[in-house]
Amino acid sequence: MATASNVLSEDQFQCCICLDVFTDPVTIPCGHNFCKNCIIKHWDIKLQCPMCNRLFDRRPELHVNTFISEIAAQFRQLGFKEIISCSKQQQAKPGEVHCDVCTEIKVKALKSCLVCATSYCKTHLEPHQRISGLKRHKLIDPVQDLEGLMCKKHDKPLELFCKTDQVCVCQFCIESNHNRHHIVSLNCEYEETKAKLGQTEVKIQQMIQERHLKIRELQCSLELSKEDADRELEDSVYIFLNVSQSVEEGLAQLIDRIEKKQITTEKQAKGFIKELETEISELTRRGSELEQLLHTEDHLRFLQTLPSLNSVPPTKDWSEVKVHSSYEGIVRRAVAQLEEKLTKEVKKLVEAELQRAQQFAVNVSLNPDTAYPKLILSDDGKQVAHGDSKQNLPDKPERFKSCFGVLAKQSFASGRFYYEVESINRKGEIMVCPRNGFWTVCLRNGTVYHANTSPPVCLSLRSKPQKVGVFVDYEEGLVSFYDVDAADLIYSFTGCKFTDRLYPYFSPCLNGGGKNSAPLIISPVNNTHLLNE
Incomplete structure (x- = not known):
């Protein structure tokens, strides 16, 4: 059948x-x-x-x-x-291994024989299950490319693995090209490699999970960024509308003052002109009477009328009378008032900006391995001052040799961070600038504040900062210095190109014969005074 x-x-x-x-x-x-x-x-x-x-x-x-x-x-x-x-x-479906013996109907293969290099269906596999010689053949689950499982040189099954050359071999290969090589069974290599692949799979799954978490983190950051952007837009619109309204109101008030002053001047001038016109009329009438009298031949009438016409009619002394409206300073005063309003708005913005920066406060401590030998650090790593004598310290690669500086233990390669430093009047120079990898501000000669750019920028501060806040946004390339007590911006470095890890830098500068003996102190961040305002 x-x-x-x-x-x-x-x-x-x-x-x-x-x-x-x-x-x-x-x-x-x-x-x-x-x-x-x-x-x-x-x-x-x-x-x-x-x-x-x-x-x-x-x-x-x-x-x-x-x-x-x-x-x-x-x-x-x-x-x-x-x-x-x-x-x-x-019957074999597309992609399934079919029996190599069946001719008309290609029946699905049940097993493949490595010795015969043939795949058999259940019917044609029967001799391998019955004949003793065929029973010794190696049967495997059906595969498409049986030739790939056979050694091309010896035409024998590839049942072994050479770990030395990392290739599958047959038993005759061991005696020729792979003599004295590390040979194991395919099953042994399979189990070992499978275990390694299992570890790799676990690692890949872990990496996938980490990336899913990173996606959620980025999505969360994007949502927060959208919220920040919406808030900034709302605040910006509100502020600029207030500024625009203040400008419009200031301009309207200025125009109103100028127009009122001009109206008052015009009214005064018209009053003077009216008085002058009245006096002119009176003088003209008197002049006409005198002219008539001068031409009369009646000596009696001339002498009788002369007393009443011989004097000049009473008039006002106009020699000191002037009409002048001074507009000097009126525009300047109006702009000064506008500037005062703008300054108040800017101060509110800086306070809010400082408050947001303080949310990224980090715990910073000084690294003694980086300190200049004459610098004295506190045990808790929160204070640094300049001493008179050079300490005998190990000459480590990270230690400053000619600059009176010390770095923090902590470093940052991404994100945003903030810390505060208490300062007093101090002397000395810090020869640092952005091109050398330093973004700093300093006090020179006890009175002059500089941002250490190239060339340095002289800073005009309303007051001498006692506590300085430092905020860094790595991705934005921003370094900002704040006067914490005054809630005022000292200076911002913008457009910075950070490529390495950033370390907070501190320098108390020279002792100055005791004038600069007080330490530079890293203080805890407290923004409650801003929240209460």
């Missing part, structure tokens, strides 16, 4: 309508065969061949196919229907 299944194919004895072995097979004019009842029922719907789709004008005459009928009867007696069903269940 297995042999018959390989000789005849399914479409030779199966009706394409009912998909069963022919019953009363008939042939239609186009040459195709069907069960009689199947084609009659099909033609009740449409006069067309189900195989070639040929159309008929009328029902063709049906002829019994005696040859197909006899063969179908024989197969039905042999139980071929069951063979077809079995073949369908075992």
Whole structure:
């Protein structure tokens, strides 16, 4: 029965309508065969061949196919229907390994033989399970490329692994090219490599998890950034609207003062002009009377009228009278008032900025291995002062030799951080600048404050800072110094290009004969005074 299944194919004895072995097979004019009842029922719907789709004008005459009928009867007696069903269940699907012995129907392979280099279905595998010589063959789960499992030089199974050359070998390879090499079984190498791969898989899964956490961290940071941006936009709009309103109000008040002053000046001038016009009228009338009197020939009337016309009518002394409106300083005073308002708004912004910076406060302590030999550090690493004598300290690579400085133990390569330092009047110079990797501010000669840029920038401060706050945003390239007590910005380095780790830097400078003996102190951050304002 297995042999018959390989000789005849399914479409030779199966009706394409009912998909069963022919019953009363008939042939239609186009040459195709069907069960009689199947084609009659099909033609009740449409006069067309189900195989070639040929159309008929009328029902063709049906002829019994005696040859197909006899063969179908024989197969039905042999139980071929069951063979077809079995073949369908075992037939190899695309991508599956099929039996190399089967010819017509490619049945799914059950095992592959490394010795025969052949894959077998259940039927054709039977000799390997029955014949003693074949029983010794190595059977494995079916694989597509059996040649890849065989040694190309010796045509033997690759059952061993050379750890020296990291290749699979057969037993004959050991005696030739791999003599005295470290040889293990494939199974041993498989288990060892599998264990390593398991560790690698765990590490990969851990890396995946870390990256998922990083994604959530970045998403959280993005949300916080969006909230910060929305808040900054809201605050900026509010502030700029206030500033714009203040400018508009200041301009309106300035215009109003100028216009009112001009109106007052015009009113005063018009009053003076009116008085002058009145005096001119009176003088003109008196002049006319005098002219008439001068031309009269009546001596009596002349002498009688002369006393009343001989004097000048009473008038105002206009020699010191002036009309002048002074606008000197009116614009300057208005701008000064506007500047005062803007200064108040800026101070509010700096206070809020300092308060936000203090949220990133870090615990900073001094690293004694970096301190200049004349610097004296406190036991808790929070204070540094300049001493008169040089201490005998180990000459470590990280120690300052010519600069009166000391670094913090802590360093930062990302993010934002903030710390505060208490300071007093001190003398000395710090020859540091951004191009040498220093971002600092300093006090020189006890009165002059500088930002150590190239060249240095002289700072105009409202008061002498006693406590300085330092805020750094690594990614933004920002270093800002604040007067903590005054809640004022001292100076900001912007556009910095950080590439290495940053260490907080401190320098009390020279002792100055005792004038600069007080230490530089790293103090705890306390922003409650800002929160209460």
